[in-house]
Amino acid sequence: MLVEPPRPQLLAGRTGTARLRLAAAAAALVLVGTSSGDVFVVAVLLGAVASDAIGFGALLLATVATVARWGSSGLPALAGGQAVLGAAGVYGTAAAVGSAWYAAATFALVSPGSWLAVPFGATAGLLVAGPGALSGRLALVRAAGALGGVAAALLVPRLVPSRLAARVAVALGALALLLAVGS
Numbered sequence: 057m058l059v060e061p062p063r064p065q066l067l068a069g070r071t072g073t074a075r076l077r078l079a080a081a082a083a084a085l086v087l088v089g090t091s092s093g094d095v096f097v098v099a100v101l102l103g104a105v106a107s108d109a110i111g112f113g114a115l116l117l118a119t120v121a122t123v124a125r126w127g128s129s130g131l132p133a134l135a136g137g138q139a140v141l142g143a144a145g146v147y148g149t150a151a152a153v154g155s156a157w158y159a160a161a162t163f164a165l166v167s168p169g170s171w172l173a174v175p176f177g178a179t180a181g182l183l184v185a186g187p188g189a190l191s192g193r194l195a196l197v198r199a200a201g202a203l204g205g206v207a208a209a210l211l212v213p214r215l216v217p218s219r220l221a222a223r224v225a226v227a228l229g230a231l232a233l234l235l236a237v238g239s
Contacts, residue, residue, distance in 0.1 A: 073107070077172065080104040084175040088182055091135040095119050098131070102166070102176060110222040111166035117229030118162035121155050122183060124236040131182075138186030143197060145184030151239035158232035160184045160205060165225035169213030177206030 084101040087093040099119040103112030123129045125144070126137050138144055144156035160180035167176035185201020212221060 077105050081172050088178045091131045095129050106166050114225035114229040118159035121159050121232035121236040143185045149239045151235040155232045155235035158228045162225045162229040164208040165221045167209035173209035177209030181205030
């Protein structure tokens with residue numbers, strides 16, 4: 057006799073790894089969206105979503121570059137610094153601006169695609185355009201940065217093979233770190 061369970065499984069077909077990736081993506085998006093927590097925690101969560109050791113190394117390089125530039129690993133400090141000084145992708149020395157763009161590109165390159173790319177793109181937007189919006193004009197800049205980051209994180213996995221993207225991400229993460237230390 058075959059007996060069906062009273063309710064179908066809510067996450068039917070999803071393995072434990074897929075569930076972990078979903079949870080990590082959601083947690084990273086909450087941290088980035090609220091500018092709370094630590095940038096290293098976001099990198100670890102996104103590394104779990106990427107499920108790639110080389111990509112995780114690239115994320116850590118970009119994260120260390122961000123910490124080297126801003127002097128703190130706290131997302132509130134990053135938000136405050138960009139609220140006072142301006143968007144990292146526009147204001148500062150050429151090396152500092154380049155570091156912000158290369159770090160953001162690193163996050164977009166490591167993105168796995170599909171909707172899991174959203175936290176990668178949001179983080180890239182945070183690194184370039186900042187998370188906070190004090191006025192209407194700044195809100196547009198921040199929204200454009202986030203949308204641009206998400207668009208890049210969605211498109212890169214479709215256009216660049218994942219192995220190549222991970223290796224280029226490591227190179228860009230290292231370059232971001234060198235520029236941040238040199239600025």
